[in-house]
Amino acid sequence: MTENTDNGEAATYQVVIIGTGFGGQAAAINLKKRGYSDFIMLERRAFAGGTWLQNRYPGAAVDVQSPLYSLSAMPYKWSQMFVTQPELAQYTQQVFNTFNLTPHVRLEHEVVNSQWDEARQQWRINIIGSDPIYAKYIINATGPLSMPVIPDFAGKDSFKGVSFHTNNWPDDLDLNDKRVAIIGSGASAAQVLPAIVDTVKSLAVFQRSPHWIIPRPDFAFPTWMQKLLGVKWFYNVLRSAIYWGLETRVIGFKYSLTILNLFAGGPAKRQLNKQVSDPVLRKALTPDFTIGCKRIILSNTYYPAICREKVSLFDKNNGIKSITENGIISANGTELDLDIIIYSTGYDATDGLISYPVIGKNNTTLASVWTDFPRAYLGTSVPNFPNYFIVTGPNTGIGHTSAIFVIEAQMHYIMQAIETVETEQKQTIEPSVQAESTYTDMVHHEMERTVWQTGGCNSWYKSESGKVIAMFPGFSFVFKRMCQRFKRQDHIIK
Numbered sequence: 001m002t003e004n005t006d007n008g009e010a011a012t013y014q015v016v017i018i019g020t021g022f023g024g025q026a027a028a029i030n031l032k033k034r035g036y037s038d039f040i041m042l043e044r045r046a047f048a049g050g051t052w053l054q055n056r057y058p059g060a061a062v063d064v065q066s067p068l069y070s071l072s073a074m075p076y077k078w079s080q081m082f083v084t085q086p087e088l089a090q091y092t093q094q095v096f097n098t099f100n101l102t103p104h105v106r107l108e109h110e111v112v113n114s115q116w117d118e119a120r121q122q123w124r125i126n127i128i129g130s131d132p133i134y135a136k137y138i139i140n141a142t143g144p145l146s147m148p149v150i151p152d153f154a155g156k157d158s159f160k161g162v163s164f165h166t167n168n169w170p171d172d173l174d175l176n177d178k179r180v181a182i183i184g185s186g187a188s189a190a191q192v193l194p195a196i197v198d199t200v201k202s203l204a205v206f207q208r209s210p211h212w213i214i215p216r217p218d219f220a221f222p223t224w225m226q227k228l229l230g231v232k233w234f235y236n237v238l239r240s241a242i243y244w245g246l247e248t249r250v251i252g253f254k255y256s257l258t259i260l261n262l263f264a265g266g267p268a269k270r271q272l273n274k275q276v277s278d279p280v281l282r283k284a285l286t287p288d289f290t291i292g293c294k295r296i297i298l299s300n301t302y303y304p305a306i307c308r309e310k311v312s313l314f315d316k317n318n319g320i321k322s323i324t325e326n327g328i329i330s331a332n333g334t335e336l337d338l339d340i341i342i343y344s345t346g347y348d349a350t351d352g353l354i355s356y357p358v359i360g361k362n363n364t365t366l367a368s369v370w371t372d373f374p375r376a377y378l379g380t381s382v383p384n385f386p387n388y389f390i391v392t393g394p395n396t397g398i399g400h401t402s403a404i405f406v407i408e409a410q411m412h413y414i415m416q417a418i419e420t421v422e423t424e425q426k427q428t429i430e431p432s433v434q435a436e437s438t439y440t441d442m443v444h445h446e447m448e449r450t451v452w453q454t455g456g457c458n459s460w461y462k463s464e465s466g467k468v469i470a471m472f473p474g475f476s477f478v479f480k481r482m483c484q485r486f487k488r489q490d491h492i493i494k
């Protein structure tokens, strides 16, 4: 593969977007809307689209109402309130078609590092198996949850059966009558388990810690409603209603444990009591932290599935001792013969926030700046890393609403930053050290009162430092407002 121009010079673009998920798509749409066409989208996979093309496990579905979990520029006639992966994949495809993004995409272009070239005042982007590319701006959209992690269980590689992470579900997998173990009990496991329980012969669930699960208020949209979803004003009204309904959850997450327990804890406990009659199992499924501290799972079918006779639960007192060629040996010596091991063990979402090394001015690596914990101005830009923007960067996660809302909020900031440089005919923009520090101090000060910090759990929201670095500690409209109000004085523009 080559990106060289005809005269042998390295290809240079005004903007390179890394990643083709909703983050990359939102960036591309916003660039086009503002008249920028000199950009490409690099994607390491053989297909474009990100999360919902990659995660094809049975039961995969969104847990935010679909009319809100969609790009504002692209209304859609969703079939139900919480749609499943195939429909999200179709939607993604339609986004690429509607906005003619495909010509900008370079598939199988995995970025291995990006380095600021002071002489050229550009980023040099190194790609596996291809020539380097130069760019004035990088918009990194490599995804908060795109690097699956499998812990190093003793003997893991000796297993002779089939094993994989939920993120890499084999297309031709036959589960029929198979002895299966699923390791993990988070959001993906809670979707997989009910979806496969009927088919498999037996299912062992290894749960390090149980999660709070609330009912999923899902329903199919009747035809008349689907038609209305195609009408922009109706779509927007519905989005707003869902948005403001969800936004009230921040009151519980941040300001009132009473409200949190009333509106989330109550329904979760009632569902657990109703659906799990065995007191021993119920105890094993009851979390020991405040609801909301870890991502709340939405499911009506997880508990009924785990109560099935063919399902056995191995909790933290009887976890994995080792994996053998035939299966798993648990801590108390139970030997499980297995055909399939499914790792639902999550993602490197905190300390390894960007999937490749980034080297800024004076050879400073982003990893070294983030030694204590990842940090960025508006979760998006970092001093000494000029013209570099991180979509879904540190503290941009949101537990109560759509990640796409936050992605689109970041676009306001990124586009204004680029436009400022271009209109003023400058070369670079970066936040000042002072501005980034003030912002980060504010974020961690506000975090102190949230359930993510105080709720008594260890979650992927926290980095090794113990700081919550995945979440924004407040209302998402506050974050959006900050992104909309571009502060020139917070930046060094040269």
Ligand SMILES: Cc1cc2nc3c(=O)[nH]c(=O)nc-3n(C[C@H](O)[C@H](O)[C@H](O)COP(=O)(O)OP(=O)(O)OC[C@H]3O[C@@H](n4cnc5c(N)ncnc54)[C@H](O)[C@@H]3O)c2cc1C
Binding pocket: 018, 019, 020, 021, 022, 023, 024, 025, 042, 043, 044, 045, 048, 049, 050, 051, 052, 055, 061, 062, 063, 064, 069, 109, 110, 111, 112, 141, 142, 143, 144, 145, 146, 188, 355, 356, 391, 392, 401, 402, 403, 404
């Ligand atoms: C199973 C699952 C369920 C989820 N459910 C929800 C939900 O219900 N609600 C919600 O709000 N959010 C949910 N999320 C979070 C989800 O990550 C965001 O909603 C959103 O899809 C993020 O989009 P993105 O573009 O930032 O990342 P992604 O969709 O992950 O896209 C990143 C892209 O970058 C590519 N990439 C990564 N590294 C490189 C590299 N070095 N070089 C080139 N390309 C690279 C990846 O291959 C990928 O295609 C879920 C995530 C997962 C994994």
